[in-house]
Amino acid sequence: MWRYYLIAALIVLAVGSVLFANRLASNGWKLNAQTPGSPPPAHPGPNEGFVTTPEPNFSGQGGWVLSALPGCFEQLSSIEGPSLALTFHIPPARERILPGTSLRSGNCTILVRDHDVWIYRGGDRVRVPSEARLYGTKDGLTLVYDHAGRTQVRIYRRL
Numbered sequence: 557m558w559r560y561y562l563i564a565a566l567i568v569l570a571v572g573s574v575l576f577a578n579r580l581a582s583n584g585w586k587l588n589a590q591t592p593g594s595p596p597p598a599h600p601g602p603n604e605g606f607v608t609t610p611e612p613n614f615s616g617q618g619g620w621v622l623s624a625l626p627g628c629f630e631q632l633s634s635i636e637g638p639s640l641a642l643t644f645h646i647p648p649a650r651e652r653i654l655p656g657t658s659l660r661s662g663n664c665t666i667l668v669r670d671h672d673v674w675i676y677r678g679g680d681r682v683r684v685p686s687e688a689r690l691y692g693t694k695d696g697l698t699l700v701y702d703h704a705g706r707t708q709v710r711i712y713r714r715l
Contacts, residue, residue, distance in 0.1 A: 613679035619701035621682035628664035
């Protein structure tokens with residue numbers, strides 16, 4: 557019986573060692589001691605003395621995209637939950653911004669479409685995917701985003 561325990565222990569030790577070594581190699585961990593003193597100065601890169609390129613344009617999609625544009629919108633509140641539970645948080649249909657409407661907020665342009673909302677800022681392009689609706693209420697812009705039986709209701713102030 558003890559032979560089986562010994563074989564099982566050796567198998568566990570071998571598999572554990574392989575997995576640990578793989579984890580070290582894949583995460584770039586290095587086992588070395590800290591050296592005293594300051595690090596050597598960094599070597600200048602190949603672009604030393606040249607103008608750096610501008611940041612790439614931003615793109616994305618989700619119910620959060622208006623929050624990613626702080627120069628255009630300020631999020632005042634957010635609630636998410638099952639669609640039926642948030643029925644009373646959705647503004648009345650008469651306050652919905654009609655599809656085809658284009659709005660300006662800060663340096664952003666909002667294009668309201670039938671089932672989604674697009675926001676443009678310079679080269680940035682973000683989208684609230686289907687099913688998204690935008691409402692103009694006394695509190696500001698209310699974004700309602702339905703997905704997978706859940707609803708997000710976010711209220712924004714235009715800047």
